[in-house]
Amino acid sequence: MRVLPSLTTLACLTVATSALAQTTPAAPPPPPPSTMRAPTPADLRRGEYGRYRANNDLRHYTLDVRVDPEAKTIAGSNQIRFTMLQDDTRIQLELYANFTIEAVTLDGAAAKHERTANTLYIDAPQTLRKGRTYTATVKYAGAPQEIGRFGGLAFRKDPAGRPWITTASEGEGSSVWWPSKDQWRDEPDEGIDIRVAVPNGLTDVSNGKFMGTTDLGDGYTRWDWRVHYPINSYNVSLNIAEYVHFSEMLGDLPLDYYVLAGSLDKARVQFAQAKPMIEAFQKYVGPYPFPKDGYKLIEVPYSGMEHQSAVTYGNRFANGYLERDWTGVGISPKFDFIIIHESGHEWFGNAVSAADVSDMWIHEGWTTYLECVYVEALFGHDDALKYTNAYKKKIGNKEPVITQRGIHRDPTQDMYFKGALFLHTLRGIVDDDARWWQLVRDTYTTFMYRNIMTEDLVRFFNQQLKQDLTPVFNQYLRRAELPRLELTFDATAGTVAYRWNAAEPGFAMPIKVGTPGHWKTVRPTADWQVLANPDGAAFTAATDLAYIDVVVLDANGVPVK
Ligand SMILES: [Zn+2]
Numbered sequence: 001m002r003v004l005p006s007l008t009t010l011a012c013l014t015v016a017t018s019a020l021a022q023t024t025p026a027a028p029p030p031p032p033p034s035t036m037r038a039p040t041p042a043d044l045r046r047g048e049y050g051r052y053r054a055n056n057d058l059r060h061y062t063l064d065v066r067v068d069p070e071a072k073t074i075a076g077s078n079q080i081r082f083t084m085l086q087d088d089t090r091i092q093l094e095l096y097a098n099f100t101i102e103a104v105t106l107d108g109a110a111a112k113h114e115r116t117a118n119t120l121y122i123d124a125p126q127t128l129r130k131g132r133t134y135t136a137t138v139k140y141a142g143a144p145q146e147i148g149r150f151g152g153l154a155f156r157k158d159p160a161g162r163p164w165i166t167t168a169s170e171g172e173g174s175s176v177w178w179p180s181k182d183q184w185r186d187e188p189d190e191g192i193d194i195r196v197a198v199p200n201g202l203t204d205v206s207n208g209k210f211m212g213t214t215d216l217g218d219g220y221t222r223w224d225w226r227v228h229y230p231i232n233s234y235n236v237s238l239n240i241a242e243y244v245h246f247s248e249m250l251g252d253l254p255l256d257y258y259v260l261a262g263s264l265d266k267a268r269v270q271f272a273q274a275k276p277m278i279e280a281f282q283k284y285v286g287p288y289p290f291p292k293d294g295y296k297l298i299e300v301p302y303s304g305m306e307h308q309s310a311v312t313y314g315n316r317f318a319n320g321y322l323e324r325d326w327t328g329v330g331i332s333p334k335f336d337f338i339i340i341h342e343s344g345h346e347w348f349g350n351a352v353s354a355a356d357v358s359d360m361w362i363h364e365g366w367t368t369y370l371e372c373v374y375v376e377a378l379f380g381h382d383d384a385l386k387y388t389n390a391y392k393k394k395i396g397n398k399e400p401v402i403t404q405r406g407i408h409r410d411p412t413q414d415m416y417f418k419g420a421l422f423l424h425t426l427r428g429i430v431d432d433d434a435r436w437w438q439l440v441r442d443t444y445t446t447f448m449y450r451n452i453m454t455e456d457l458v459r460f461f462n463q464q465l466k467q468d469l470t471p472v473f474n475q476y477l478r479r480a481e482l483p484r485l486e487l488t489f490d491a492t493a494g495t496v497a498y499r500w501n502a503a504e505p506g507f508a509m510p511i512k513v514g515t516p517g518h519w520k521t522v523r524p525t526a527d528w529q530v531l532a533n534p535d536g537a538a539f540t541a542a543t544d545l546a547y548i549d550v551v552v553l554d555a556n557g558v559p560v561k
Contacts, residue, residue, distance in 0.1 A: 035403040035411055045119045046173070047357065047408030049185050052092035052121060056082040059133060061192040063178055066220065067240060069163035069199065072155045075141035076197075078179045081188075083133045091128075091136065093120045094175035094182035099142035101179075106136050118175055138179040145176065150302040153177040158241055158260050158301075163202060165240040166312065168305045171410060174233035183408075185355040185451050187230035196238050197222040203243040205258045207236060207310040208293045227309070228292040230449050232353055237307040239298045250275050253291055259299040266317035271297055273339050280377035281347055281370065284437055286444040289351035297339065304338035306345030306367075313338055327390035331375060331383050344370035347444055355451040358405045361477065362452065365401070365419015372420060373440075388424050389544050391417040401477045402454055421547035422476040428545040429472070429509050430465065431521065439464055475504035476547075483507055484549040485524060485541050488557075489533065496533040500524045501551075512542035519545075 039047070058080070065076030082091070095101065096118045104113045104122055112123040122136050144153035150168030153176060158164040167177055175182040193211075196204035197220045208227035215221050227236075243258040246268065255274055259267040274297060278288055288295065293309035300312040303322060315338035316323055326332040348366035368391065376384035394417045401418055403411045430436045439461070446460060458473045475483050483502035490497070500507055508526070512519035515535050519542050522531065533539050541550050552560045 035399055035409055039404070039407040039409075042117060043407040043409065045116065046094075047183070048406040049183060049356075050092065052088070052090050053181065053183060053186065055086040055088040056084050056091050056128075056186075058082050058181055058186045058188040060188045060190040061180070061236075062195075063192060063236065064195040065178065065238075066197040067165060067204075067238065069155060069165060069202075069240070071143070073141065073143050074153065074177060077137055077139040080136045080138070080179075080181065081133060081190075082136070082181075084128045084130050087127050087130050089124045089127055091122050091124075092181070093122065093136075093138065093179055094118055094173060095120050095138065095140060095179040096145065096176050098145055099140045099179075101138060101140050103139040104136065107134055108137075111136070118173075120179060140179055147176065148172040150305060153238075154301075156301050159262060160242075160260075162242050163199075163240060164260075164301060165238070166300045166302070167237045167239075168300075168302060168307075168312065170234040170305070173408075174236055178236070180233045180236075182233050184232065184353065184357060187232060187353070187451065189230055191227035191229055192231060192236060194225040194227070194236065194238070195222050196225075196240070198240050201242065202240050203245075203258065205239045205243060205296065205298050205310060207231065207308050210256075226293075229290050229308075231308050232350065235306070235308040235350060237305070237310055237312065239300060239310070239312060241299075243299070248275065250278055250288075250295075253278070253288055254294040256294055256296045257298075258296065263299055263317065267297075267299070270317040270336055271339070273336050274343065276378065277335075277340055277343055277374060280374050281344065284373050284377060284440065285347050285370065286441050286448070289346055289448055295343075295346070297343075304342045306342045306349055308346065308350040311339075311342045311346070313342070315339070327387055328393075329386045329390040331379070331387040331390070334379060334383075335374070337371075340371055340374050341367060344374070351448040352444060353451045355453050356405050357408050357410060358403045359452075359454050360411055361401045361415040361419035362454065362457070364416045365423065368416045368420035369423040372424065385544050388420065391420055392547065395421070397480055397482055399480050418476065418547070425476070425509075425546045425548075426461070426469075426472075428512070428542075429469070431510070469509075471504045471506040472509050475502050475507045479503050482547065482549045483509075484551050485511060486551050486553055487539070488553045488555065489537060489539070490555075491536065494533060495530050496539050497528045497530045498522065498524050499528045500526055502526070509546075511546055511548065514539065516542075 060081040062079040065074050067074050104111045106124055114121045146152055146154045148171055152169050152172050153167045156164045169176045173182040174180040194206040198204050200219055200221050204223035206225040208225045211224040211226050213221050213223050244261050244264055245258050247256045257271050290309045296310045297313050300314045303314045305312045315336055319336050320326055320332045321337035326337050344367040349363035354360055354362040372384050372388040375387045395414050399412050401415050427436045458470055461469050483500055486499050486501050488497045510521050510523045513522050514520050515538050554560050
């Protein structure tokens with residue numbers, strides 16, 4: 001070790017920092033971040049896991065609908081099977097207010113219901129008993145609103161003018177097109193049966209395993225799909241078009257592709273990326289989570305969405321993201337961003353799910369990191385480092401990644417890019433790739449099919465690594481600013497002093513310092529330490545291995561620029 005404490009340097013810096021504290025003018029208080037605005041009653045109804053949600057546990061859905069492309073309507077029913085966790089007389093579902101509810105039953109008997117905006121309360125004639133399982137059926141009809149980034153439920157036309165009807169409702173919620181327990185904490189443990197009747201000649205592709213079609217004899221055909229696993233309600237989807245189908249196998253896993261006829265040749269080329277991508281994720285993260293349901297890519301008129309086992313794709317059959325070099329460093333053009341990102345969600349987002357929107361980085365940060373894993377698996381570590389670090393320029397560091405719970409409000413985009421760079425930083429802390437990949441696999445297999453919060457991950461990482469990383473998780477995810485590594489050079493003494501300056505109490509992590517190619521690990525804390533430094537001002541930290549700010553202070557404690 002070359003750690004050479006120097007009393008004179010430390011004394012000098014103590015004076016310098018206190019002088020700095022006295023001369024810095026008080027900054028005006030910042031405005032409240034957009035994610036922290038006071039919630040409205042609607043936010044709370046939508047986001048809170050309140051009494052009438054928490055009193056029951058979803059078992060299974062049977063969604064049976066008919067979609068009329070001419071009238072632009074949907075009609076049908078959802079049977080919701082649930083087990084009561086408490087004695088109670090009411091449960092909460094959601095269905096957008098623009099739909100008509102034609103009937104509500106509980107175990108076959110008519111039940112009262114009450115609607116407040118998009119919320120639907122079902123009232124039982126007698127107390128629903130803890131431990132007993134019931135079936136509520138909601139019969140509904142209406143013309144869905146086309147809202148949100150990807151349309152909610154959108155009635156579009158394909159280039160030949162034929163119906164092309166798709167759903168994507170993560171933010172708006174599943175209740176934009178079907179009655180459901182529209183929240184993140186509870187998923188139907190036994191999955192969902194999805195039955196979609198469409199005019200003859202059209203195909204519906206939904207989630208899960210294809211179970212067959214039934215000619216209804218009235219010009220409509222019903223397409224049946226079965227999901228064998230828990231599923232986020234926003235992942236439930238229908239995709240209706242005159243699709244053509246091709247497929248391949250990856251071992252026992254069927255890979256099915258549905259595209260418009262005019263896209264077939266391009267799709268055969270572009271979708272060849274699916275197999276090596278799944279193989280890479282199986283190697284680094286773990287087995288594909290939904291083997292009974294298969295894996296599908298389905299062409300849609302928006303960029304794409306991670307619908308479970310039915311990933312939707314609209315990336316123009318070109319590499320990059322909508323034909324752009326998404327990260328701007330020449331790596332993105334090597335692969336199709338939507339195939340890799342949206343499919344990555346099968347592992348994080350769909351199999352390992354967040355229990356509240358506030359912790360959505362568990363979906364987006366991890367999946368963005370999986371892009372980096374894919375790049376490393378297919379193109380090597382150097383490309384992965386370039387790709388991962390290129391995401392820094394998309395990060396704001398203005399608001400924490402984890403936001404207010406129970407109000408269903410999306411965190412900022414930092415949940416993607418800072419989330420990924422945080423995981424990359426954790427890999428640097430572990431500093432042992434074999435250990436790191438084992439940890440990634442263990443995280444996945446431990447939490448698959450579960451809805452978790454960040455606390456669960458922190459507890460798991462602390463146990464696995466036998467160290468307390470809580471302040472590191474907190475600094476990166478619960479505070480806006482990056483941890484700052486402060487350096488002060490003493491040319492006369494030939495030393496550098498260093499410390500962490502971070503808002504989170506107890507924040508400390510090892511970091512590689514020195515010069516590129518000659519890194520050594522030091523363990524800074526909030527207190528100054530001093531190191532012999534033959535490299536002069538060339539001394540820095542390995543910021544491609546850890547996402548941090550490095551600030552050089554002069555002898556008076558003022559940042560050098
Ligand atoms: Zn995503």
